Amino acid sequence: MLYIEKLYEKLGTEKVTQQETELKRHSKDESMHDAVYPDVVCFPESKEDIQIILHIASEYQIAVTPFGAGSGLEGQVIPIQKGISLDFQNMNKVLDFSPEDMRVTVQPGIMKSELNQFISQQGLFFAGGPDYDATIGGMTATNASGTRAVRYGVMRDQILDLEVVLADGMSFHTGTKAKKSSSGYHLTSLFAGSEGTLGIITEITLKLHSIPDYSTVARCTFETPELCAIAAQNILLNGIPIMRMELIDSVSIGIINKQCGHDFPVKHSLFLEFAGPKNTVAEEVKLASKIMHDLGCENWDAASDSISKKKLWEARVQLAVSFQDLKGMKEIGGDVCVPISQLPKLVSFTRSSMDESGLKGALWGHIGDGNFHTSILYNPEVNGEQELAEQINDAIVNLAIEVGGTCTGEHGVGLGKKKFQVSEHGAALEMMQRTKQLYDPKGILNPGKIFS
Amino acid sequence: MLYIEKLYEKLGTEKVTQQETELKRHSKDESMHDAVYPDVVCFPESKEDIQIILHIASEYQIAVTPFGAGSGLEGQVIPIQKGISLDFQNMNKVLDFSPEDMRVTVQPGIMKSELNQFISQQGLFFAGGPDYDATIGGMTATNASGTRAVRYGVMRDQILDLEVVLADGMSFHTGTKAKKSSSGYHLTSLFAGSEGTLGIITEITLKLHSIPDYSTVARCTFETPELCAIAAQNILLNGIPIMRMELIDSVSIGIINKQCGHDFPVKHSLFLEFAGPKNTVAEEVKLASKIMHDLGCENWDAASDSISKKKLWEARVQLAVSFQDLKGMKEIGGDVCVPISQLPKLVSFTRSSMDESGLKGALWGHIGDGNFHTSILYNPEVNGEQELAEQINDAIVNLAIEVGGTCTGEHGVGLGKKKFQVSEHGAALEMMQRTKQLYDPKGILNPGKIFS
Ligand SMILES: Cc1cc2nc3c(=O)[nH]c(=O)nc-3n(C[C@H](O)[C@H](O)[C@H](O)COP(=O)(O)OP(=O)(O)OC[C@H]3O[C@@H](n4cnc5c(N)ncnc54)[C@H](O)[C@@H]3O)c2cc1C
Ligand SMILES: Cc1cc2nc3c(=O)[nH]c(=O)nc-3n(C[C@H](O)[C@H](O)[C@H](O)COP(=O)(O)OP(=O)(O)OC[C@H]3O[C@@H](n4cnc5c(N)ncnc54)[C@H](O)[C@@H]3O)c2cc1C
Numbered sequence: 001m002l003y004i005e006k007l008y009e010k011l012g013t014e015k016v017t018q019q020e021t022e023l024k025r026h027s028k029d030e031s032m033h034d035a036v037y038p039d040v041v042c043f044p045e046s047k048e049d050i051q052i053i054l055h056i057a058s059e060y061q062i063a064v065t066p067f068g069a070g071s072g073l074e075g076q077v078i079p080i081q082k083g084i085s086l087d088f089q090n091m092n093k094v095l096d097f098s099p100e101d102m103r104v105t106v107q108p109g110i111m112k113s114e115l116n117q118f119i120s121q122q123g124l125f126f127a128g129g130p131d132y133d134a135t136i137g138g139m140t141a142t143n144a145s146g147t148r149a150v151r152y153g154v155m156r157d158q159i160l161d162l163e164v165v166l167a168d169g170m171s172f173h174t175g176t177k178a179k180k181s182s183s184g185y186h187l188t189s190l191f192a193g194s195e196g197t198l199g200i201i202t203e204i205t206l207k208l209h210s211i212p213d214y215s216t217v218a219r220c221t222f223e224t225p226e227l228c229a230i231a232a233q234n235i236l237l238n239g240i241p242i243m244r245m246e247l248i249d250s251v252s253i254g255i256i257n258k259q260c261g262h263d264f265p266v267k268h269s270l271f272l273e274f275a276g277p278k279n280t281v282a283e284e285v286k287l288a289s290k291i292m293h294d295l296g297c298e299n300w301d302a303a304s305d306s307i308s309k310k311k312l313w314e315a316r317v318q319l320a321v322s323f324q325d326l327k328g329m330k331e332i333g334g335d336v337c338v339p340i341s342q343l344p345k346l347v348s349f350t351r352s353s354m355d356e357s358g359l360k361g362a363l364w365g366h367i368g369d370g371n372f373h374t375s376i377l378y379n380p381e382v383n384g385e386q387e388l389a390e391q392i393n394d395a396i397v398n399l400a401i402e403v404g405g406t407c408t409g410e411h412g413v414g415l416g417k418k419k420f421q422v423s424e425h426g427a428a429l430e431m432m433q434r435t436k437q438l439y440d441p442k443g444i445l446n447p448g449k450i451f452s
Numbered sequence: 453m454l455y456i457e458k459l460y461e462k463l464g465t466e467k468v469t470q471q472e473t474e475l476k477r478h479s480k481d482e483s484m485h486d487a488v489y490p491d492v493v494c495f496p497e498s499k500e501d502i503q504i505i506l507h508i509a510s511e512y513q514i515a516v517t518p519f520g521a522g523s524g525l526e527g528q529v530i531p532i533q534k535g536i537s538l539d540f541q542n543m544n545k546v547l548d549f550s551p552e553d554m555r556v557t558v559q560p561g562i563m564k565s566e567l568n569q570f571i572s573q574q575g576l577f578f579a580g581g582p583d584y585d586a587t588i589g590g591m592t593a594t595n596a597s598g599t600r601a602v603r604y605g606v607m608r609d610q611i612l613d614l615e616v617v618l619a620d621g622m623s624f625h626t627g628t629k630a631k632k633s634s635s636g637y638h639l640t641s642l643f644a645g646s647e648g649t650l651g652i653i654t655e656i657t658l659k660l661h662s663i664p665d666y667s668t669v670a671r672c673t674f675e676t677p678e679l680c681a682i683a684a685q686n687i688l689l690n691g692i693p694i695m696r697m698e699l700i701d702s703v704s705i706g707i708i709n710k711q712c713g714h715d716f717p718v719k720h721s722l723f724l725e726f727a728g729p730k731n732t733v734a735e736e737v738k739l740a741s742k743i744m745h746d747l748g749c750e751n752w753d754a755a756s757d758s759i760s761k762k763k764l765w766e767a768r769v770q771l772a773v774s775f776q777d778l779k780g781m782k783e784i785g786g787d788v789c790v791p792i793s794q795l796p797k798l799v800s801f802t803r804s805s806m807d808e809s810g811l812k813g814a815l816w817g818h819i820g821d822g823n824f825h826t827s828i829l830y831n832p833e834v835n836g837e838q839e840l841a842e843q844i845n846d847a848i849v850n851l852a853i854e855v856g857g858t859c860t861g862e863h864g865v866g867l868g869k870k871k872f873q874v875s876e877h878g879a880a881l882e883m884m885q886r887t888k889q890l891y892d893p894k895g896i897l898n899p900g901k902i903f904s
Contacts, residue, residue: 100685101791101822123689143634154632156641157609172880177856178789179821180606182595182645182864184877184902185884189608189641193634210691233552237575239662239728241693276691277739280732287729337630339553369631370553404629412634425636428624431891432637438890439883450636 003060004040007084010052015043015090026067026077026085032330033075033415038065038085045090047202051169054200057084057444058167065446066196068138069111073333074414076142076195080448086200088137094118095203102208103160103177108137108201124208127151128158130410137201142412143193147244147273150236150368152209154410156192163203164191167440177205190435195412196446198439212275215243216285217309218302220292221267225249225347227295228268229340232367234291235272240284244273245368246316249347252362256315259322264315265299270367271316319364323375326360332389334374336400337409346372349399353392359385361392371409372400398423413450421451455512456492459536462504467495467542478519478529478537484782485527485867490517490537497542499654503621506652509536509896510619517898518648520590521563525785526866528594528647532900538652540589546570547655554660555612555629560589560653576660579603580610582862589653594864595645599696602688602820604661606862608644615655616643619892629657642887647864648898650891664727667695668737669761670754672744673719677701677799679747680720681792684819686743687724692736696725697820698768701799704814708767711774716767717751722819723768771816775827778812784841786826788852789861798824801851805844811837813844823861824852850875865902873903 007016018040028035039062044050057064063083070077079085088109096105099122106115113133116125129139130146138144140162145154152158161175164187174187191198222228228247235242247270248256254266270292274284285302292300303309323331338346347363354361354376365372376392378385397407397420407413407420421429433451436443459468470492480487491514496502509516515535522529531537540561548557551574558567565585568577581591582598590596592614597606604610613627616639626639643650674680680699687694699722700708706718722744726736737754744752755761775783790798799815806813806828817824828844830837849859849872859865859872873881885903888895 098791098793100682100689101793102685102688103791143638145632145634149632153609154634156638157605166883170879170882172878172883174880176789176853176858176876177791178823178852178858178861179791180597180601180789180823180861181858182597182606182860182862183858183869184645184865184873184881185650185887186595186608186641186645187880187883189638193636193638198637210689212691230552233554236554237552237662239664277735279735283729283731337628337632339550339555339629339631341550341553371630371632400630401628406628406630406633406635408634409630409632410634413636417635421636424628426624427622428626428639429636430622431618431624431639434890435637435887438886 001039003056003062006056007040007042007053010056011042011049015045015049017041026079026087029070029072029075029077031073031075031416032332033078036078036080036082038079039082041085041087043087043090047165047171050165050200050202051171053084053086054165054167054169058442061442062444063447064444066141066200068108068135071132071134072138072142072414073411074416076412076414076449078415088135099124103205104208105203105205106136108135108204110136112136112139119208120211123211125211126158126206127209128155136204140192140201140204141195145410147246147366150245150366151241151243156189158206159188159192159204160207161205162188162191162201164199164201166199167442167445193412195414195449197436197449198445214278214281215273215275216281216302216304217312218272218285218288218300219269219312220297220300221265221269222297225268225344228270228367229343231270231292231295231297233340235288236368238287238291240288242272242368243275244271246271246364247367248315248319248364249351251351252319252364253315255360255362256318256322260318262315262318267298269315271313319362323362323377326377328379329377330380331375331377332393334393334396335408335411336397336405337369337371338400338403338405340367340370342403342405343367343370343372345403346396346399350374350396353395357388357392359389359392369409370405415449418450418452453491455508455514458508459492459494459505462508463494463501467497467501469493478531478539481522481524481527481529483525483527483868484784485530488530488532488534490531491534493537493539495539495542499615499617499623502617502652502654503623505536505538506617506619506621510894513894514896515899516896518593518652520560520587523584523586524590524594524866525863526868528864528866528901530867540587551576555657556660557655557657558588560587560656562588564588564591571660572663575663577663578658579661580607588656592644592653592656593647597862599698599818602697602818603693603695608641610658611640611644611656612659613657614640614643614653616651616653618651619894619897645864647866647901649888649901650897666730666733667725667727668733668754668756669764670724670737670740670752671721671764672749672752673717673721674749677720677796680722680819681795683722683744683747683749685792687740688820690739690743692740693728694724694820695727696723698723698816699819700767700771700816701803703803704771704816705767707812707814708770708774712770714767714770719750721767723765771814775814775829778829780831781829782832783827783829784845786845786848787860787863788849788857789821789823790852790855790857792819792822794855794857795819795822795824797855798848798851802826802848805847809840809844811841811844821861822857867901870902870904
């Protein structure tokens with residue numbers, strides 16, 4: 001293809017490849033969506049390289065799909081119109097680090113773990129993004145978040161400035177290095193979460209936080225999901241700056257026990273982490289324990305040394321593993337987010353839907369944010385199971401939207417959540433589509449994601 | 453004028469007025485920009501009223517300028533193309549309050565003080581916006597913030613959802629009632645800070661916070677602004693969730709003493725507020741005191757009872773008053789925001805510029821955010837003084853942008869900061885203008901603000 005020749009000509013063979021292994025690696029993410037091979041993979045090393053690639057893509061009307069670590073869960077990096085997969089692995093540098101201002105500027109390809117290693121010597125850490133390791137660019141583009149969002153907010157909340165390149169090669173910064181601004185339209189938050197459909201992110205300036213001195217984790221159980229939700233609300237209402245607050249329902253605990261040989265109490269369980277100066281943490285744990293016991297919690301257990309902390313949190317960690325071990329089974333993952341008061345409704349609906357269908361599944365959530373994950377297992381060899389699992393997932397999403405929530409709290413839209421965009425956004429979707437048209441009139445940037 | 457007849461016809465005389473007093477009240481804000489009378493003022497009571505008004509304005513190509521409390525400092529509500537001033541005073545209801553989810557939905561015309569009174573019975577407060585009282589709609593449209601932003605963030609950080617009406621009458625919600633979402637483009641943050649130029653905000657859903665049990669305020673002094681900045685950085689680096697952290701430079705303290713008959717130590721002063729559970733606050737104050745003394749602070753004083761707290765904070769409060777008392781003088785107000793490490797440079801530049809010019813002025817700042825306010829006094833009767841004050845203010849803004857900051861941390865662009873938009877935003881400004889064009893193709897919404 002002519003445009004690929006052009007790419008080689010302008011960038012050289014080091015930055016462009018059509019190797020089978022690379023095409024395959026860039027054909028999918030961690031979702032269940034079907035793989036599609038790109039025609040070519042590019043590894044830009046600078047903004048200028050990206051501008052060259054976009055000029056060629058623009059001229060030949062070729063799709064360009066940015067690729068971070070490929071850990072997405074909604075098919076965001078799958079190049080469904082083939083063309084160019086744009087991989088940032090060679091743009092992974094720290095460009096500017098100001099520990100005294102608690103701020104860092106990085107290229108998009110750096111992994112969260114690499115960044116945290118770099119800055120930890122100064123007692124700082126990057127608090128945003130998912131718990132799973134991925135690139136800062138991918139986290140920005142999906143507005144990722146995880147267990148610590150209840151304390152530090154989502155990816156958007158961490159970003160001071162982005163440098164972006166639009167489809168036509170135009171480049172600009174969306175913010176400044178100051179901590180706040182009321183100047184102009186807030187394009188930063190428009191690009192954060194845009195999944196590579198509006199422009200390529202080439203630099204990210206992030207807020208950092210200080211690593212807490214000390215932490216305690218705790219676990220307890222309740223009779224009902226309602227009580228778990230009320231407990232979580234009361235933690236927040238009491239102003240406790242909880243670091244993490246996780247729910248696992250009783251059936252999921254049962255599965256974990258069975259798969260991993262544990263004997264965790266088979267009840268709806270809350271997992272809590274407190275972090276800060278030692279004395280403050282001690283006060284918070286005391287208050288939290290009182291809140292929990294006033295609501296009738298059982299099996300309260302708290303620990304501050306690392307071995308006991310690990311043991312206490314183990315069920316939460318085992319959750320992922322215990323399902324990977326169910327050989328031959330596949331899973332459909334859910335990620336809705338609702339007001340906390342609506343979580344019990346979602347939990348009981350989900351549990352009864354799974355029970356009635358006969359499908360196994362787990363449910364857990366970042367309860368402090370009302371973010372609620374499900375994993376519905378199906379056997380791809382058994383006729384109809386996948387469809388059934390999808391139906392249940394769809395029904396959960398529809399209920400979430402109905403009670404005032406969103407189809408995705410963390411993972412983004414990609415391919416998987418496209419069908420819920422109309423019911424969630426209504427008329428706003430039209431303005432989103434016109435925004436896409438404005439930024440990328442030829443539709444070459446990650447086409448077919450978010451909208452059709 | 454024909455369109456005004458139409459307004460009367462469709463809305464009735466209760467919601468439309470051309471009274472001189474109302475035209476005058478809607479001709480200006482709290483800035484120094486020249487007043488311009490609108491042709492007519494409308495007081496809508498619903499989204500439908502607003503849609504009617506916009507349809508008429510659209511048909512006749514009439515400017516519509518939203519008006520909150522008129523407390524803006526950059527001329528945002530001045531109807532420079534006359535037309536309709538849209539006042540939300542009759543849209544000031546609480547529509548939905550969910551204390552257990554720490555969330556409230558209001559109409560735009562409600563005042564922050566009214567909202568806080570309403571929700572305080574449940575132990576909650578709205579932590580965003582300026583300290584000065586204003587409407588929630590106006591605060592949203594300017595992305596306002598104040599002394600508490602260092603802990604709770606700016607207005608954008610408080611918003612879960614907006615209902616907006618575009619110039620053509622189209623209406624939608626930008627978010628949901630869930631605490632986080634990764635679905636679609638984040639239009640919420642686009643409207644927050646858009647100063648009425650993209651659409652009319654008709655509903656705002658806000659996050660709330662719990663009222664802290666206890667607080668302590670403290671004051672201390674340092675020899676140099678550098679030491680103040682380092683002290684502020686160290687408070688944040690130590691993870692102290694400081695409630696407020698304010699700087700006043702020594703010359704300003706001298707003015708306050710003289711004008712108000714105090715004898716505060718004439719040194720660069722830091723004012724701190726700690727808030728939370730009693731024991732936690734005590735720990736934080738102890739740590740902060742150590743940080744300050746390690747850096748050589750003097751005059752450290754801390755208080756927790758309300759009378760002493762008031763006295764300690766008095767200089768900060770007197771700041772505004774002491775300048776109002778300088779009869780016959782006018783002031784130009786500054787509002788830049790820079791990385792904290794750059795604040796000392798700004799402080800010394802500003803102070804020496806004022807000294808060299810012979811003009812009096814104060815400078816103070818929300819130092820934890822690097823937000824830096826100035827008030828340069830001039831005598832409008834003395835030839836050239838206003839120009840000189842403006843020159844100094846411009847030079848401060850240019851320096852702020854040069855060191856990586858923004859021309860406005862809080863107050864917005866309006867008329868006053870238009871001239872800095874190119875140097876601050878560069879090529880991004882073009883996309884902002886195209887966004888304006890997309891949302892308001894006829895240019896009827898608050899024309900002439902942010903851009904020309
Ligand atoms: C086991 C597991 C656990 C997970 N847990 C979480 C979780 O807790 N929370 C959560 O939010 N997610 C989670 N995820 C999903 C995933 O890790 C996140 O979506 C992550 O943000 C993706 O980052 P990535 O670097 O892998 O990006 P990719 O998946 O490679 O790409 C994601 C999107 O970003 C775009 N993109 C990447 N780089 C750029 C750039 N420079 N410019 C423009 N667009 C770009 C891509 O085009 C794509 O649309 C999990 C995934 C797995 C497999
Ligand atoms: C003494 C004093 C102290 C101040 N301190 C601070 C401070 O600490 N921090 C700070 O940020 N500001 C401060 N301000 C400025 C001012 O209070 C803020 O800008 C405030 O947010 C303006 O709110 P308002 O209701 O008065 O809005 P207005 O001034 O009436 O309007 C502001 C903008 O909002 C638009 N608007 C209003 N309602 C809507 C709506 N429903 N839909 C769309 N657009 C709308 C208007 O068109 C205009 O562009 C201060 C002002 C004074 C006088």
